[in-house]
Amino acid sequence: MLVRTTARDGIRRPTAARGLRATAVAMLAAAALASCTQDTPQDAAPAPASPSAAPADNADNADQAEQAEQAASEPTEEPALPAEPAPEAVRDAFATLQATLNDTCTPGAGDCAYFLGRVTQELTELDEAMRADPKGPGHFKQPLADMKTLFTKLGTDRSTPHLEKHFSAIVGTRDGINTWMQDHPDDYR
Template sequence: MQIRRVRRTAITTAILAACLLSCSAGTDDTSGNAGTRDTSRSLSAPAPTDAAAQETAADNPTPAASPGPELVRDAFAGLQATLNDSCTPGSGDCAYFLGRVHEELMGIDAAMKADPKGPGHFPEPLAWMADLRTTLDGDTSTENLETHRTELIGVRDRINVWMQGHRDDYL
């Protein structure tokens, strides 16, 4: 039993080391393309070739990621992370904040549309975001986001309140 545990630890360590090495590789470039990264390398761990590694995988199956509510939950968490942030209109410090709020709103919009329950499960938030998209008219420049700051923040806040009343969608 102790030998199996040592083997598992050694194999797990080797796989993690390979993953970390592959993640950090690709920053050295001798082709003259400094600052670019080779994204063709795989970030996945090599397939186990040892019987003990295969046995470990059988003993510890990885649960399948379930699509759906986790996407909405994760998107909502990102949106909530903006609740305590703010900026002073016209001061120039709003570019990041308003851009982030817009990005988080578009993320939760996509998550709600992709949710297995269907977009009909989220009628109000999707309508608010559709209105916001119409208001912004495709212009996500800082100037336009600042012009429509009240609408942007208002949609964020309404979605937050709506989601608080639909806790089953993000717990």
């Protein structure tokens, strides 16, 4: 009680005592915030105060608890959660598809595995980007319909012989989408 009385009388406490109290308040506030975020049973009763605690300790604890509640009720900034990676922008996906325009292969000659796999992958990524675009999939109605037709033909089989079997459909879809995009420069420039 002597410390509280001297503080009320205007006598300053030593700096170390103020530092200890500030540390204690900060630790209590952190503990209060941590306990608020932990899962606890709703019907759990609070622990009773120890009857052997000294009255001065109870008064200090009440002050600290009040300060901790006040600190906890102050708004704090929520840490920014990392955003999930967004699908590529249509412009970027189209650019990588365009990079395949001058490439080709000869089905059955053994040089189509990389080329057809790459074009199919680029079409898949463009499809995802168009569906996620803020303009909405309705804006990309024709290319999305063309890719859906192709993906239906291909199914889940991405083996080289299967892709070579659908060579004309894969290259035709790529070229058709290129033509459509050239008529819609706002989407790729």
